[in-house]
Amino acid sequence: MSEKDVLLSIQKLRKVYKTRNGELEAIGQVSFDVKNQEFVSIVGPSGCGKSTLLRIVAGLLDKTEGEIIVDKSKFNPDKEVGFVFQKALLLDWRKIIDNVLLPIEILKLDKKKYTNRAMELLDMVGLKGFENRYPNELSGGMQQRVSIARALIHDPKLILMDEPFGALDAITREKMNLELMRIWSESQKTVLFITHEIAEAVFLSDRVIVLSARPSRQVGSFDIDLPRPRNIELKTTSEFNKYVIDVYKTLEVQ
Numbered sequence: 258m259s260e261k262d263v264l265l266s267i268q269k270l271r272k273v274y275k276t277r278n279g280e281l282e283a284i285g286q287v288s289f290d291v292k293n294q295e296f297v298s299i300v301g302p303s304g305c306g307k308s309t310l311l312r313i314v315a316g317l318l319d320k321t322e323g324e325i326i327v328d329k330s331k332f333n334p335d336k337e338v339g340f341v342f343q344k345a346l347l348l349d350w351r352k353i354i355d356n357v358l359l360p361i362e363i364l365k366l367d368k369k370k371y372t373n374r375a376m377e378l379l380d381m382v383g384l385k386g387f388e389n390r391y392p393n394e395l396s397g398g399m400q401q402r403v404s405i406a407r408a409l410i411h412d413p414k415l416i417l418m419d420e421p422f423g424a425l426d427a428i429t430r431e432k433m434n435l436e437l438m439r440i441w442s443e444s445q446k447t448v449l450f451i452t453h454e455i456a457e458a459v460f461l462s463d464r465v466i467v468l469s470a471r472p473s474r475q476v477g478s479f480d481i482d483l484p485r486p487r488n489i490e491l492k493t494t495s496e497f498n499k500y501v502i503d504v505y506k507t508l509e510v511q
């Protein structure tokens with residue numbers, strides 16, 4: 258597959274939750290494509306259905322209407338999606354290396370064959386030497402790095418990230434953004450990323466998709482034509498801030 262091919266195609270996706278108080282339309286209608294190796298962020302008001310959308314793509318939730326096509330439909334979410342949640346969700350009683358290897362066990366693959374890969378990934382996320390520690394010995398940022406390594410271990414095509422740095426302090430969050438940029442360029446994965454932070458979305462992404470309030474519709478899509486590799490100075494440039502302001506305006510925050 259070439260870099261420019263569409264990996265994920267979301268077509269006329271709609272989601273209605275059936276609740277005790279009746280129906281709740283979370284996603285009205287959303288359609289967009291994500292190209293191979295692209296980094297796409299989704300922003301939108303709280304409760305507009307961003308997590309719902311990600312969970313549908315991951316196969317964790319049923320859709321009401323529409324199509325999700327990944328790699329022209331040859332797709333098994335268990336094998337081909339890596340998910341990073343807001344909380345690292347590590348198993349406290351397992352060593353770091355065994356947390357990274359969890360998807361391998363779930364997929365019933367040969368753990369021994371993936372141990373070297375797990376070590377390489379821990380190195381890549383800056384945790385060389387921590388493989389035999391336990392989660393409670395690591396900071397929040399370090400735990401989130403473990404969960405990124407865990408999401409990559411089975412070499413999925415698509416990485417879904419749901420507000421992965423939302424629980425971190427501001428400085429750690431900035432550092433994790435820079436780390437994520439490096440990990441993304443080294444691993445050459447396709448990423449669909451959810452965040453509340455407009456500046457974070459602009460900084461990380463090739464494209465930012467803006468959703469309206471619930472029931473959500475796409476109200477904007479911005480190609481972020483800023484050079485890579487990106488560094489923290491970029492955030493002080495007028496080009497960067499123009500994108501941020503444009504996204505805010507689309508969200509009618511003025």
Ligand SMILES: Nc1ncnc2c1ncn2[C@@H]1O[C@H](COP(=O)(O)OP(=O)(O)OP(=O)(O)O)[C@@H](O)[C@H]1O
Nearest residue numbers: 274276281283302303304305306307308309310471
């Ligand atoms: N299991 C569920 N049953 C019923 N309603 C739900 C369920 N999960 C989410 N919702 C509702 O669907 C809407 C969208 O929720 P979702 O968590 O996808 O939004 P979000 O954009 O990710 O929100 P936030 O930015 O605050 O995290 C909300 O109104 C929420 O209350």
